[in-house]
Amino acid sequence: MNRDMDPLGPVAREHAELVELLDRRAALRAALDLLAADGDVAWIAEAPGDAGDLVLGQVRGDRTGLLRGLTVPTGLGLTGKVHDSGAPAWVDDYFGATDITHTFDRHIEAEAVRRLLAVPVHRHGRVLGVLAVGAREDGAFGDRAVTHAREVADEAALAVAVAERARLAREVAVHEERRRLAAELHDSVGALLFAIGSGVAGLASSAGSADPELADRLERLRDQAAEASSALRDSLRTLRASPAALALSVALRGDCTAFTERTGVPAELVVLDDDPAELSPARTQVLVAAVREALLNVEKHADATAVVVTAGRRRAGGIVVAVTDDGTGLAPGHTPGLGLSHTADAVGRLGGAVHVATDPDGGTTWRIELPC
Structure with a gap:
């Protein structure tokens, strides 16, 4: 069937876009694709959780691979500077710039980047990361490029917030289901093991000296029931966590x-x-x-x-x-x-x-x- 004639085509595409929106990495990848249109190479740098250093997790248009996974301490280079200040910045002559550190000159030179623009991705006053785009030809980043980069960063921040809420909702749902299972196992299997252990203990006491072999076997059964109860408690603790x-x-x-x-x-x-x-x-x-x-x-x-x-x-x-x-x-x-x-x-x-x-x-x- 022709895709354009398929009435479910738009629905399927909307569903795919929604799923992508709920995935943090996919949302940032989409933002990076938009930003890359203003240059030759682009990347997103994020600080994992509460860690101070940034990591270039996703890169577009690179030639050498040196930028992928690169760690950028806050304040260093243009990317680190923007993360530290929380404000956009750019250099139209990267190697001649005097207001940034040149910690990563080797990487930038290997990629033949001449100028670089970086904008913060922030949400409710918190910087989530930095989007950067570099060009390999001489020129200058104008107001249009800066405005576009800001817009992409704002869209990325919103997408990340939505994705994080979705992730937390999934975790809460899984956690609640695990707690429900733990409660059911405690009330059913836990109670059954306790009853078995108590019953076996009573039988062992009744057997006493009249049948030492039976009493010994019952004692072993009681120990096994106690071990099973202990293993169950460990499993329930894990389920509730x-x-x-x-x-x-x-x-x-x-x-x-x-x-x-x-x-x-x-x-x-x-x-x-x-x-x-x-x-x-x-x-x-x-x-x-x-x-x-x-x-x-x-x-x-x-x-x-x-x-x-x-x-x-x-x-x-x-x-x-x-x-x-x-x-x-x-x-x-x-x-x-x-x-x-x-x-x-x-x-x-x-x-x-x-x-x-x-x-x-x-x-x-x-x-x-x-x-x-």
Whole structure:
């Protein structure tokens, strides 16, 4: 059938456009395509969550690939400058410009870019990222190009806000369904396991010394019912956890498993709360990186035989994760290395803190506190 004659064609296209609007990445990609019309190469730089540095996640029209995934600290280059100031800026002679840092000259030169225009993508006073377009020929960005870039940035900000609301709505729906399933399992399977355990315990008591073999078998059944109840409680805790808290738990458990596989030293994760504190993806990333650094230090220096990672809520709000080993402890006059210093700085930028303490009887505890 001719597509133009298909009465469902417009409906299908509208549906595809709506789905694209609800996808943050697709929405930014569409904005980037619009902006690229004013030049030869264009990119969107975003700060992942609460992180300070920008990352060029999507690029159009590049030749070398050097720009893809490039990290841009805020304030550096034209992109970093616009993110820092929250105002549009452009340079018609990039290499002759004196009001920007030339941190990325090598990348710009490799792409043969001569002039560059960047505009912030902001929503309700918060800068979400920076859109930039570069041209490979001499000239000047006029009012039309700047106005068009502003309009595209405003459309991108709106699209990102809609996509974020849609994402949150999906997460809430999934979370509510998981909580409903957890409640049903608790009331049905949990109650059944409790009844089985109590019944078996009564039978074992009745058998007593009259039939030691039967009593022993019933005791084993009671132990198995108790283990099943414990496994069910762990599963219910996971089902009740929010998506953000679940992601953190999965990441920490994976790091404990990887540590054990590398070293042969058992590492166990203990989650202290049924409903752990929720962190943004960026804060989760910083926290997981801090735990990995602590585990790496245990692996290199502690000579430990066991490690326990605990995660729970802070009294003042937020989360605290502790990595405790039974090793030799820190040497007197210990000076933090580059890895620990970098970790402490990253946590500190988010309002948190890293504390390291050695027990007089041996062992070290790395305590990472982070507000939500």
